[in-house]
Amino acid sequence: MLLKNFIVFEGIDGAGTSTQIKKLCARNSKLLIPTAEPTDRATGRFLRQLLAGDFKLDERTTSYLFAADRCEHIYGEGGVEELLKAGRIVVSDRYFFSSLAYQSATCGKGIPRHVNAPFPLPEVLFYFEINPEVSLKRVESRDGKREIYEKIDYQKKTAALYDEVINEYENNPDGMKVIRVDATKSIDEIADFIYNTLINLNIIR
Numbered sequence: 001m002l003l004k005n006f007i008v009f010e011g012i013d014g015a016g017t018s019t020q021i022k023k024l025c026a027r028n029s030k031l032l033i034p035t036a037e038p039t040d041r042a043t044g045r046f047l048r049q050l051l052a053g054d055f056k057l058d059e060r061t062t063s064y065l066f067a068a069d070r071c072e073h074i075y076g077e078g079g080v081e082e083l084l085k086a087g088r089i090v091v092s093d094r095y096f097f098s099s100l101a102y103q104s105a106t107c108g109k110g111i112p113r114h115v116n117a118p119f120p121l122p123e124v125l126f127y128f129e130i131n132p133e134v135s136l137k138r139v140e141s142r143d144g145k146r147e148i149y150e151k152i153d154y155q156k157k158t159a160a161l162y163d164e165v166i167n168e169y170e171n172n173p174d175g176m177k178v179i180r181v182d183a184t185k186s187i188d189e190i191a192d193f194i195y196n197t198l199i200n201l202n203i204i205r
């Protein structure tokens with residue numbers, strides 16, 4: 001199944017997805033609604049504590065938790081499904097492709113695949129491509145504490161798994177469009193590329 005007018009940005013940490021979502025949604029804040037995973041709901045706040053290293057869990061448990069938060073994100077009150085029904089275009093910073101890359105790097109592919117199989121595909125997936133060494137430098141230049149996944153070996157492993165997942169989904173039978181973004185370009189160039197792509201796809205008119 002595919003959710004029309006649901007757009008997802010994916011990429012390793014520091015690829016620039018959050019910056020681009022802000023820029024895109026600022027172009028028409030009534031129509032374009034930004035959202036993100038982990039969410040800012042109770043399930044997502046618990047995941048943020050985990051990502052901050054406040055406690056440790058088995059990696060398989062983590063896979064289930066990201067999927068539970070995703071369920072809230074899509075089907076919970078005021079969630080993606082509701083916004084789409086109200087005629088909005090929803091743009092999410094990360095979706096289940098993140099789990100297929102990040103969690104597969106720690107607990108293998110089985111559980112992430114299994115728990116994410118029921119989720120609908122977005123209409124468009126923008127994949128931000130960048131070398132993990134470059135993106136991690138961007139992350140390290142930011143203020144604040146590092147999250148548990150922000151380490152070079154892990155980011156390299158995740159980037160390789162992301163590439164596999166994106167290649168696999170590029171020819172999906174449901175018609176989700178997969179668009180690769182050169183994340184090393186300037187912020188404005190990327191913003192224009194994304195906006196023009198959505199106009200060409202007739203999603204933004």
Ligand code: TMP
Binds near residue numbers: 098
């Ligand atoms: P972000 O807010 O910078 O995107 O950070 C979220 C972190 O959570 C990032 O390191 C990716 C990770 N993550 C997963 O490991 N699995 C998931 O399913 C999602 C949505 C995020």
